[in-house]
């Protein structure tokens with residue numbers, strides 16, 4: 001299983017700077033900070049290029 005660097009996929013902050021939340025997607029582990037979790041929920045188009053198939057996510 002591939003594991004990405006342990007930093008927020010959006011702002012790239014690491015666990016020394018901010019709490020990170022791990023999530024799994026397509027057999028891969030990613031990390032995101034609490035500040036950017038709403039992006040996944042409300043504005044997933046920002047994840048294009050960061051997560052595979054992010055353009056298929058539906059904003060809530």
Ligand SMILES: [Zn+2]
Nearest residue numbers: 008011033036
């Ligand atoms: Zn972040």
